[in-house]
Amino acid sequence: MPPKLSFLDMPAPAGYVPGLGRGATGFSTRADLGSAHRATDTDIPDDPERFRDPDDAGILGRESADADDELADEIYAQIDARMEERNKKRREIREEKERQEEEKQATIGGMFADAKRALSEVSHDEWLNLPESGDQTRKNKRARIEAREGLRSYNMSDSVLEGLRGRAEIGAHVTETDDGSVTHIKAISDARDKILDLKLSGRETSTSIDPSGYLTSLNSENSQSTSELADIKKMTPFVESLIRSNPKNAAGWIAGVRLAELKKKPSQAIQLAAQGCENCPTNEDVWLESIRVNDMVNARIIAAQAVKRLPESVRIWEAAADLETTEEAKKRVLRKALTSVPQSVQLWKQLVNLEDEEHARLLLRQAVVSVPLSVDLWLALARLEDHKAAEKVLNRARKAVRTAPEIWIAAARLREQVNGAQKEVDKIMKKGVSELEYHGRVLSREEWLTQAHICEKEDAPLACGAIIRATVAQGIDKEPEHVQIDTLLESSRDLSYPVTSRSVLELATEMFPFSEKIWLTWTALERRLNSGDQLWSVLEKAVTSCKKSTQLWLYYIREKWHHGKFKESREIVSRAFEEVGHAQEIWLEAVQLELEVGQPDRARDLLEKARDVGVARETLWVRAVRLERELGKAPAAISLAEKALEEFVECDGLWIELGKAKTESSGVPEARDTYIQGTKNCPKSVALWILLAAAEESRGVQIRARSVLEQAALINPYNEELWLARVRLELRAGNIAQVKVLLSRALQECPQSGRLIVESIGLEPRSHRKSKLVEAVSKNENDGYILVLLAKSLWLRNQFDKASKWLTTALEMDSNNGDVWLWAYKFFSERGEGVDEVIEGFKQAEPTEGEVWSSLKDDIGNFGKTEVDLLKEGSSKLDLGSK
Known part of the structure; x- marks a missing residue:
């Protein structure tokens, strides 16, 4: 078996290129190839270890792995999978942001996408008329000359115009130069014009000089000019560019004139105005600007030129007339103006105002022929004519302008001046309203009320009332009765126009004569106006229409009584007894009336009579007991109260009067027993509880008084009277700490109580009272x-x-x-x-x-x-x- 080769001694595999993974490129030469023989597997030594992973050997090699290693690998794999899952969402968000950032980075093609889309709308002629790009580098002399003289213009890209359109709505108005370039500058010029106007108007000062403050005013003016200098420098290139790019635009010349005035260059302003007139001869604003900046002599010459160019311009004619120093000269100019513009109402008015009454009448007769639809001219002519002629004028005006309510109102006022007959005035207004509706002119209730107010202010009460009667009730007949009444009453709220309000209420009472609400409103109006006889007249009509209205009878009695007419008051009381004799309020008013005139015996007889006829209930019994006390007859008061309590045991007023009568007769102890009995029968009577506590306190038993008030508070929670009584009891005892605690609790239950708030502010340190008071006023x-x-x-x-x-x-x-x-x-x-x-x-x-x-x-x-x-x-x- 051949020896095992180390890794570095092993031959390279076939086709191996060193550094291929790092970007290297392999090549071969004849020396590398040797002969044309291709290497085969039989040429490579058979080494079973040559394909072995080097990581599998050594200390960490897989050969030495056991079950614990396998478990650890599995755990690490699970952890990696878990971490991968946790980071997945975060990674996706980051990748999405990166993708959006990449999309935002516009390419060259994207920057001009809007321009490319717009090319589809360019016509064939526009393609042929496209200007040459020329030499943008300005390297040749001709380009420099053109640039210096402002002869060249350049198209702005659509993206720039789109941005400007969002800020100043430039896209809505454009101007086109001779060479075909389009520039959106209308809104810019208007805005600049407004800025200049504001600055010029801000610099206008009086010609008078105050010596004492002259230096101070000069300093302030200089500082203001210094602050405006930067704005003027910024505006200058804008205005110059505007004039060069489109000399036919009047706004540019006007802006230039006013900018020159800001620079304090009047000669330049005059020159620019003249150039503007030459370039924009049909624009009246330029001519008016030129007239304004020139002196009187030159302004007249320019005005003469202007009226030749624009003979139908009313504003130029008015400016020309203003240049004249005498009335005759102004009349002459205005007459000439009317030959060119006979339909101008404004010119007719100015000329009429300069004439005397006779000549004004003649002029107005010509004016209504030239301008038959002008209501103002018709009315002015009617005012200058006598009554008969005025009627004819108004009849002609009515036929010429069939939808003008002012003409019918003028006719009604004329009839009022002639004979003052209300019926005839009403007839004219009713006919007028009908005619207006027939011709499609329907005014709202508010508009008719406004016309009525005008008539009242101009001392035409009959016409005012006629307008109300003819119009205010329109459109409410289909509504429920209470809605109609509320609508009519709403129209009578304005006390600054009493004639109008009375007319509305008079109409309302004619429509709803038995409505107590309307009569009470009318009565309240007359009382506020302190009208005297007018009020009594209204009250007489009111009690006649609403005979069972107790409140109206009471008002009638009191008004007569307060004005010292006691005899008439007694007569009204007698009438009221016949109509509403069962009403306790009438009996009480009659008793009070007798006491006012110094007849206590008659007052006692009235109360006794009320008890005999069975009218007397709790209130009359209480008044009878009190009357005995007032007359100094405490025993009689006690007897009468005890008799009344047999029938009205739950009447707290009787217990209160009985306790006070016993206090006056026998002293506090008996009164205390009465109050105790009263609180048992009337536990909801706060006044009885407070009187009982006061009786206990007067006996020197503060603990008992405190207990009484606490018991009363349990039965009657959220009552400011009881809280005040408890607070003041502790104040009298000197328990300031307890007072603060009670006030804190009281304001939680009764946060809107003004008296409790005042008590709490009084306990604050002096340095804090002002802030607490301001806070209290803001909330209450x-x-x-x-x-x-x-x-x-x-x-x-x-x-x-x-x-x-x-x-x-x-x-x-x-x-x-x-x-x-x-x-x-x-x-x-x-x-x-x-x-x-x-x-x-x-x-x-x-x-x-x-x-x-x-x-x-x-x-x-x-x-x-x-x-x-x-x-x-x-x-x-x-x-x-x-x-």
Whole structure:
């Protein structure tokens, strides 16, 4: 057996080329081949080890592998497969990104793909007219001359134009030069023109000089010019290129003129304007620009040339007339203009405005013949004619322009001026609306309301009402009744036009005479307008139409009563008893009326009569008990209350009055027992619980008072009155820590309570109150207590104007809060202004809420005082506090 050869000593296999795997190329020579004999397998020594893998030998050779090695190989193979699977998704994502990046790298062919597609649309003539590419390198003299003189132009690629189109919409407007090149520059020129206009208008200053600030103004102007210098340099090549590329484009010349003005080169601006007129003789903007930049003498010459070139240009004729310094000269120019443009309404108006009334009438007669469709000219002529001639003019106008509502409105106003007959005015408007609809002109309700407002402002109330009656109800007859009523009421909301609002409401009451909602709205309107007799007239019609409306009867009684007409008020009360005698509100109003006129005995008789006829229910019983207390007869009040409680045991008002009567008669202990009994029968009455707690506190038993309020809170959760009572109880006890805890819990249950928020702000450190107050106002902008707190803080800082503003806002937002009125009266009375307005607004609002205000009204010591007296006395007791 031959010895085993090492690897390096073994002969190379047939056809082996060294380094073939690394890119080498094999070759052979005659010396390598020797004879032409081809080697065969018999020529190679038989060595069974020659094809053996060298890795199978040695320490790591496979011959020494055992079962553990096989297991390890299997485990490694599984790990490799697992890692391959984990990296597969990541690799795919990476490969996809690489592929997309490669696609983004556009080839030369791809860059011009859009141009190639566009070639399919090129016609045969366009192919023949394609310009030669020429010498792009500018190596010869001719190319340099052409480049310097701007005689060459180059086409931009479609990709560039597409990008510009996205920014400035250049693709929508193009210009074409003589050599066939197309450049999209319209939008660029318009934008540049606008920029120049803005800059020029920004630099316009007054001709007057303020010596004290002259140097400062010069410095500011210089700094502004410095900041604009870079923009001017950037705009210059754009404008020059625009003019060279298309001298027939007027926008380029105008931009050049204004750029020259920015550069403060007036002579250059004049020259560019003249060149623009030469190149664009049919463009009126260029002529107007040239007129503007020249002096008066040259401008007149240019205007004369312009009107020859463009005799039908109204703007040029107007500019020419403006150049004249005398009215006669202007008239002469305008008359000449009208010979060229007789259909120009604007020129006719300007000429008419320069004439006296007689000549203006003659001119307008010619104008309506030349421009028969101009409504303004017809109306102007009608205003200058007498009544009979004006009617004829309007009749002619109506036939010439059958779709103009202004003509019919003018006819109605003319009839109003002639005889003031409402029926005739209404007849004209109804006919006019019908004619307009026949000819296809239908105006919306809002448009007719606008016309009515115009008539009202111009003191034509009959025409205003006629418009309303003829138009406002149109289109709602098919709607349900409540929708029709709401639509009509919506049209009467604007109080700045009372005639229009009254006309709408009058129409509404004619359509729905038994609608209490409409009558109440009309009554509220008249009350806000403080119309006096007009209000009483409306109320008389209202109670006649809606005889069973308790609220309308109450309004009627109060209005007569508040104006001191007590006798008439009693008569209205008697009428109300006949119609709605079962209504407790009427009985209560009658009782209050008698007390106002100083007749408490008659008031007591009325209450007794109500009990006898069976009308008296809880409210009347409570009022009767209170009246006895107010008259100082506590025993009679107790007897009456106990009698009433036999029938109305669940009436908390009776328990409250009984407890107060016992306090006045016997003292707190008996009242406490009454309140305990009352809370058992009326556990939902918060007022009773608070009175019981106050009775316990007055006995010195704060623990008991605290327990009462906690029990009440369990029965009546989310009640701000109880939370306030608990907070103030702890404040009186000096438990500040407990107060903060209670306020935190209270604001969680009642986050919108203005009084709780005010209490919490009062406990904040002074440095934090302002921010807390601002936050509270932003979240509760309609709460009167918070707005008053803000006004008080401004008041203390002597910021009276701001305080007045916020108090006024509080009155508007929370007019039913009597406390707001108290603070407003205190502020304005101390300032010595606006007091009468506050009192009048207070009477109109008739507030029923407010913590301080309610306590003033409940105090029997104020019996016999008017609400205005309570307003004045209560405001004097308010404490503004300190900073």
